[in-house]
Amino acid sequence: MQANSFLRKHRGLGLAVGLTALLTTAQVSANGEIGDHVNDLKGHLGQYSEEVSWLVGKYDGVVDTYEAKGKAAVETQQLIDFWEEVDFHSAIETNYVPVYANIWQGIYGIKQAIEAGKPAAEVRAEQDKLNAAFWQALGAVKLASQYQEKGLLAKVQTTESEPTTMPETLDDINHRLDRVVAKYAEKLPEAATTIVHDTYLHRFEGVEGALIEQDAALVEDLEKDFNVTLPQALNGKTSVDDVRKVVESMQAKINRAKELLVAAEKKRKDVF
Amino acid sequence: MQRRAFLRSACLNSFAVAGAMGCLPVSALAAESNSVAQSVDQLPPLKGDLTLYLGRGEGGLYENVLEAIRKRNPGFNLQIRRGVTAALANTIVAESKAGVRRADVFWAVDSGAIGLVADAGLARPLPADVTAQLKPGFQYPQWAPVTGRIRTLPYNTERVTPDRIPDSVMALADSDLSIGWAPAYASFQSFVTAMRLLEGEQATTDWLKGVSKRAKSYAGELGVVMGVERGEVDLGFANHYYTLRLKNGKPDANVDLAFTKNDAGCLVNASGILALSEGDLPINFIRYLLTREVQSYLASEAYEIPLVNSVQPPQGLPPLNTISPPKIDLTQLADLRPTLNLMRRVGVL
Numbered sequence: 277m278q279a280n281s282f283l284r285k286h287r288g289l290g291l292a293v294g295l296t297a298l299l300t301t302a303q304v305s306a307n308g309e310i311g312d313h314v315n316d317l318k319g320h321l322g323q324y325s326e327e328v329s330w331l332v333g334k335y336d337g338v339v340d341t342y343e344a345k346g347k348a349a350v351e352t353q354q355l356i357d358f359w360e361e362v363d364f365h366s367a368i369e370t371n372y373v374p375v376y377a378n379i380w381q382g383i384y385g386i387k388q389a390i391e392a393g394k395p396a397a398e399v400r401a402e403q404d405k406l407n408a409a410f411w412q413a414l415g416a417v418k419l420a421s422q423y424q425e426k427g428l429l430a431k432v433q434t435t436e437s438e439p440t441t442m443p444e445t446l447d448d449i450n451h452r453l454d455r456v457v458a459k460y461a462e463k464l465p466e467a468a469t470t471i472v473h474d475t476y477l478h479r480f481e482g483v484e485g486a487l488i489e490q491d492a493a494l495v496e497d498l499e500k501d502f503n504v505t506l507p508q509a510l511n512g513k514t515s516v517d518d519v520r521k522v523v524e525s526m527q528a529k530i531n532r533a534k535e536l537l538v539a540a541e542k543k544r545k546d547v548f
Numbered sequence: 549m550q551r552r553a554f555l556r557s558a559c560l561n562s563f564a565v566a567g568a569m570g571c572l573p574v575s576a577l578a579a580e581s582n583s584v585a586q587s588v589d590q591l592p593p594l595k596g597d598l599t600l601y602l603g604r605g606e607g608g609l610y611e612n613v614l615e616a617i618r619k620r621n622p623g624f625n626l627q628i629r630r631g632v633t634a635a636l637a638n639t640i641v642a643e644s645k646a647g648v649r650r651a652d653v654f655w656a657v658d659s660g661a662i663g664l665v666a667d668a669g670l671a672r673p674l675p676a677d678v679t680a681q682l683k684p685g686f687q688y689p690q691w692a693p694v695t696g697r698i699r700t701l702p703y704n705t706e707r708v709t710p711d712r713i714p715d716s717v718m719a720l721a722d723s724d725l726s727i728g729w730a731p732a733y734a735s736f737q738s739f740v741t742a743m744r745l746l747e748g749e750q751a752t753t754d755w756l757k758g759v760s761k762r763a764k765s766y767a768g769e770l771g772v773v774m775g776v777e778r779g780e781v782d783l784g785f786a787n788h789y790y791t792l793r794l795k796n797g798k799p800d801a802n803v804d805l806a807f808t809k810n811d812a813g814c815l816v817n818a819s820g821i822l823a824l825s826e827g828d829l830p831i832n833f834i835r836y837l838l839t840r841e842v843q844s845y846l847a848s849e850a851y852e853i854p855l856v857n858s859v860q861p862p863q864g865l866p867p868l869n870t871i872s873p874p875k876i877d878l879t880q881l882a883d884l885r886p887t888l889n890l891m892r893r894v895g896v897l
Contacts, residue, residue: 482604492774548588
């Protein structure tokens, strides 16, 4: 299988360059450049399906080896390299970040179970979760391809794009919070924390002034979430599931904020 | 303790009350020039193509203004590039060095970025009638402040009586008040820059060291105001609009505003606009932003301070002519690097 880009082959450099891009655009992967294929999902569904089958086989092979020969026979870094090799990686990363996070969670579930010398049955259980995430992701990409074909899916931007209204900003915040879970599941807590701080300063700060007029308590909750609860949860020790719970709670509040601001905007006076 | 110079926002919408409390109208803001804000009805229609570089603004309300201008002028093709203000300023300078000009007009949320572009010799002079609409102290030959924001001392009304608040920001370093601040916040850094320019590097260093002993840090200045309101600290440093908005959403909030006098503590900073290309269209576009309608809209909806003559400030804020901001060329606030170095040396960043 061909590598998608230089960056993906060189994870450390890819992370540094990609993270810089992530701070200014929501759509550039932390793991490498996003190819044009993501704007033609339907044309690449066959490729993605092959890649998912290839991945399932590869992870199965690693677990088989572990079961037969033990920890010393397995190079666990391969578990990460496999995932970073495939174009499907950016297809799901740009379309459905929550499942993207599940995939990383599954990969690290296998990796850590092997490194801890857990019984093969436990490693298989982690593998089953990963496989489920792969198939769910493939389903999500297929669905996205239909939307894309109907023109209902925005073209993936490769240049800086700023939300221009408060509802757009709040949607962008929710998307960025999904990415926080993804980065944390990828074992990149510092990158996840950077996204939280960046989202607070460059997105939430722009809407909280208007929001506080509508619901001061809600702003107070979200201020605490952005500055205390979520950063503290991203300590590398909290489980991905628990981080996801914090994020989902925040997203519910962001959705409430959006309702309030949409309603307030309808009552706003005209400029002229 | 110094004589109080507080202004309780709840009772300071009248100039007479302000005078009775010892807050006399002062300095350059006291007198308005003869030219008052125009109505949009007095302006010519905008026609043709214009590219605006727009620094990130307050919650989409600038977008509402731009959309309204578009709707009013069907023959006007406005292209907008949005981004972080400082980055756009750097882009404009870099494009100029490369021999290209993509922006016709630059609207920045802070005047420091305007200074960067103006200092590069890229701003076109404004006609005298445009400048004359602006309040004295805010008239610049090459750019127009659009709206202002004032540095304030939000204080907790349950913990502090106004007479305990000094009317000098420098004196706060020697007070026993607990303080909330947001050192990483751009507006706070502009405030420290103003202090450095007005008081000197050593005095600013001493002040930062003094205040930091009793300071609690927050990520942003709304956080500061909310911390003050919760009683975590006695008072804080923040732009005025956070307190006004909080009080609008929570009228019984335990917070009010105090102002220092004639120092960086009551600096009025401004968003600003300048023309990069020649011709009537960029200038007329600037005129639209200075109209009575747009200025009133930004005052009532974004709580920003109108800087053209004869437009009322947002509700809850005393008239500008009762406040005594320091005399400072706002474009000098672009000189941020020495401020950041100083704050790092002191250990507050």
